[in-house]
Amino acid sequence: MLIGAVSIGASFFMGEGHHEGGEHTENHEGGEAAHHGEGEHADHVEANHHEEAAHGEHAAHGDHPYHADPSMNDEFHKTASRATRENNHFYSAEEHHDAEHAHHQVQNKPWANLLVNNFFFLAVALGALFFLAIQYAAQAGWAIVVTRVMEAMSQFLVIPVLIMIVLIVLGLGHSHHLWHWMQEGIMNPASENYDEIIAGKEGFLNGPFYIARSVIYLIGWVGAALLLRKMSLKMATTADPQRHWVKMRNLSAGFLVFFAVTSSTSAWDWIMSIDTHWFSTLFGWYVFAGMFVSALTVLTMLVLFLKSIGLLPEVNHSHIQDLGKFMFAFSIFWTYLWFSQFMLIWYSNIPEEVTYYMARWGEYKGLFFTMVAMNFLFPVLILMSRDTKRNYGFLITAGIIMIIGHWLDVYIMVTPGTVGSHWSIGLVQLGTFLGYAGLFLFVVFRSLAKAKLMPEGHPMLQESKYHHI
Amino acid sequence: MATTNHHTTIINALYDDDDILLKGVKEVKAKGYHIAEVYSPFPIHGLDHAMGLKRTRIAIAAFMYGCLGLITAISLTYGMMIVDWPMNIGGKPSFTWGENMPAFVPIMFELTVFFAAHLMVWTFFIRNDIYPGRKAQNPDPRTTDDKFLMEVELSGDKEELMSLLRNTGAVEISEKIN
Numbered sequence: 001m002l003i004g005a006v007s008i009g010a011s012f013f014m015g016e017g018h019h020e021g022g023e024h025t026e027n028h029e030g031g032e033a034a035h036h037g038e039g040e041h042a043d044h045v046e047a048n049h050h051e052e053a054a055h056g057e058h059a060a061h062g063d064h065p066y067h068a069d070p071s072m073n074d075e076f077h078k079t080a081s082r083a084t085r086e087n088n089h090f091y092s093a094e095e096h097h098d099a100e101h102a103h104h105q106v107q108n109k110p111w112a113n114l115l116v117n118n119f120f121f122l123a124v125a126l127g128a129l130f131f132l133a134i135q136y137a138a139q140a141g142w143a144i145v146v147t148r149v150m151e152a153m154s155q156f157l158v159i160p161v162l163i164m165i166v167l168i169v170l171g172l173g174h175s176h177h178l179w180h181w182m183q184e185g186i187m188n189p190a191s192e193n194y195d196e197i198i199a200g201k202e203g204f205l206n207g208p209f210y211i212a213r214s215v216i217y218l219i220g221w222v223g224a225a226l227l228l229r230k231m232s233l234k235m236a237t238t239a240d241p242q243r244h245w246v247k248m249r250n251l252s253a254g255f256l257v258f259f260a261v262t263s264s265t266s267a268w269d270w271i272m273s274i275d276t277h278w279f280s281t282l283f284g285w286y287v288f289a290g291m292f293v294s295a296l297t298v299l300t301m302l303v304l305f306l307k308s309i310g311l312l313p314e315v316n317h318s319h320i321q322d323l324g325k326f327m328f329a330f331s332i333f334w335t336y337l338w339f340s341q342f343m344l345i346w347y348s349n350i351p352e353e354v355t356y357y358m359a360r361w362g363e364y365k366g367l368f369f370t371m372v373a374m375n376f377l378f379p380v381l382i383l384m385s386r387d388t389k390r391n392y393g394f395l396i397t398a399g400i401i402m403i404i405g406h407w408l409d410v411y412i413m414v415t416p417g418t419v420g421s422h423w424s425i426g427l428v429q430l431g432t433f434l435g436y437a438g439l440f441l442f443v444v445f446r447s448l449a450k451a452k453l454m455p456e457g458h459p460m461l462q463e464s465k466y467h468h469i
Numbered sequence: 470m471a472t473t474n475h476h477t478t479i480i481n482a483l484y485d486d487d488d489i490l491l492k493g494v495k496e497v498k499a500k501g502y503h504i505a506e507v508y509s510p511f512p513i514h515g516l517d518h519a520m521g522l523k524r525t526r527i528a529i530a531a532f533m534y535g536c537l538g539l540i541t542a543i544s545l546t547y548g549m550m551i552v553d554w555p556m557n558i559g560g561k562p563s564f565t566w567g568e569n570m571p572a573f574v575p576i577m578f579e580l581t582v583f584f585a586a587h588l589m590v591w592t593f594f595i596r597n598d599i600y601p602g603r604k605a606q607n608p609d610p611r612t613t614d615d616k617f618l619m620e621v622e623l624s625g626d627k628e629e630l631m632s633l634l635r636n637t638g639a640v641e642i643s644e645k646i647n
Contacts, residue, residue: 339571339574342571343571343572343574343575346559346571347558347559347571347572348559349559349560349561384532385528386528468514468515
C-alpha cells in the first residue's frame with residue numbers, strides 16, 4: 001500500500017515533471033513495475049493462506065445434505081428454488097455438483113480482485129472516450145477547454161482491455177474460474193459438470209465468440225480513441241481544421257452507435273456472465289451509468305488538479321460548475337437505473353431473478369447499502385446547490401466518495417459470483433487499486449504532456465473560453 | 470417586477486438590438502442610475518447580472534417544497550398501506566413501512582417532484598404579481614416582437630439622462646406616462 005501511495009505521489013510528481021520537460025520516465029516505470037510485483041506477491045500469499053481454510057470447508061461440504069442425494073441436488077438446481085431465505089448456503093449450493101467449488105472461490109480471489117480493478121479503470125477510460133465523442137457528435141462548444149483531459153484519459157483504454165483479454169484466455173485455459181460457464185464439461189450432457197441452463201446459452205457464451213467479441217471491442221474502442229486523438233492533434237497544424245472537425249464529428253457519431261451496442265454486450269460478457277444463470281435486461285445500462293459517472297468524476301478531479309497547479313487557466317467557474325452538474329445528474333441517473341433493476345426484481349421475487357440480490361443481501365448487505373448511500377445520498381446532498389458545484393472542496397469531497405462508491409459497485413457486481421463468502425477488502429485490494437491508479441495517472445499525464453493543453457485550431461475553442469452561465 | 474413608484478419619473482428607452490441594450494444597461498448602471506425594469510421578447514444572457522438583480526432564492530424554496538412532498542408521500546403511504554388498510558405487497562406480508570419501502574419509492578419520487586414543481590410555479594406567480602386575467606404591464610407592445618425597452622428611474626437632470634441614453638444607441642426615448 002505504501003508503495004502504491006508512493007507510486008500515486010510519484011505519478012502526480014511525474015505529471016508535473018513532464019510538463020516542465022523532466023525526464024523521470026524510466027525511474028517511474030521501474031517503481032510501477034516494482035509495485036506490481038509486490039501486489040502479485042501479496043496476492044499469492046493471501047491465496048496460500050486461504051488454501052488451508054478452503055480444504056477445511058471442502059471436507060465440511062462433504063456432509064452437506066444436498067450431496068447425500070444427487071438427484072435431489074439436480075432437481076434443486078433446475079428449479080432454482082435456492083432463492084429462499086432459509087437457504088443460506090446458496091452460493092455454495094449453486095455449484096454444489098462441483099466438489100471443488102469452495103476451493104475455486106478461494107483461488108478466484110486474486111483474479112476477482114484484478115477483474116474488479118481492471119474493469120473499474122477500463123470504465124473510467126471508456127466513459128471518458130464516450131464523453132469526448134459526445135462533445136463532437138453534439139457539436140458542443142463549452143467543453144473544448146477540457147477535451148485534452150478526456151483524450152488523455154481515453155488513451156489508457158488499451159491497457160485494461162488487453163488485460164481483460166488475457167484474463168479471458170486464462171479463464172478459458174482454466175487458470176481461474178471467474179466465469180462459471182467456462183467450467184470444463186459444463187455444456188456436455190455426458191459430463192458430471194453438465195448444467196442444462198448454461199448449456200442453453202452456448203450460442204452466445206462460447207470461447208471463440210467470446211474472445212472475438214472482446215477483440216472487436218478492443219479494435220472499435222481503442223481505434224476510436226487513437227483516431228480522435230490523432231485528428232485532434234492534427235487540427236493545430238492543418239490549414240483547414242474545419243474539415244477535420246467534420247470528420248471527427250462523423251467518426252464520433254459512428255463510435256457512439258458502436259458504443260451503444262458494445263457497452264451493453266461487454267457488460268453482459270465480462271460482468272453479467274459471472275452469474276451465468278441470472279440475467280437482467282437492464283444490466284448493460286446500469287453498468288454504463290456507473291461507467292459514465294465514474295469517468296465524469298475522475299475527469300472533474302483531474303481538471304481541478306490541473307487547474308489548481310495553474311495549468312488550465314482557461315477553465316473558469318462555469319466549466320467547473322457544468323462538470324459538477326454532470327456528476328450530480330449522472331449520479332441520479334445511476335441511482336435510477338440501479339433502483340429500476342432492484343425494485344422490479346425485489347417486487348416480483350421470482351427465484352430465477354432474485355438470486356442475484358439474495359447473494360448481495362446476505363453477506364454483502366453492509367457493503368451493498370454503503371455503496372448505494374455513497375453513490376446516491378452523498379452526491380445528491382453535496383452537489384445539489386449551485387455554490388457547492390463551484391467550490392473545489394465540496395467537489396473533491398463528493399468526487400472521492402463517488403469514486404470509492406463506484407469502485408464498490410463494481411466490487412459488488414463481481415465478487416459474490418466469483419468468491420462467494422470468501423470476500424474481503426484489505427491491503428491487497430487497496431494496493432491493486434492504487435497500482436492501477438498510479439498506472440492510469442502515469443498514462444494520462446504522459447499523454448497530457450505530449451501536447452498543448454488547449455486544442456489549438458479547434459473551431460470552437462474560442463467559444464469555450466468565453467463559456468459563461 | 471413592474472412596481473411603479475409615483476414619486477419618481479421613469480424614462481423609457483427603446484432599443485432594437487439586444488447587444489446594444491446590454492451595453493446600454495451597463496453604461497447607465499455605471500453612471501449610477503437605477504434601472505427599474507427591462508422588457509425583452511426573449512431572455513438576454515447576462516442581463517440580470519448587468520442590472521444588478523439579486524440572485525433568485527427559488528432554488529431554496531424548491532428544496533423545501535421537495536422535502537414537504539417527500540414527507541407527504543411517506544405519511545400517505547404509511548397511513549394508507551400500513552395503518553389504515555395493511556396491504557400485502559408483492560407477496561411479502563411484512564406490514565411494516567420499512568420492509569415495503571422499495572414499493573413506495575416511486576410515490577415518494579413523484580410527490581417530491583410534483584410538490585417542488587407546482588409550488589415553485591405558484592411561488593413564481595405570486596412573487597411576480599401575476600394571476601389569470603391580469604392586465605399586461607408592458608409599456609410598449611413592440612417589446613413582444615423585436616424591440617427592447619429599458620425603464621430608468623430619473624435622478625438629477627433629465628436632459629443629461631436623455632442624452633446619455635441617446636448615446637448608448639436608444640432609438641426612441643420618452644417619459645413614462647402614468
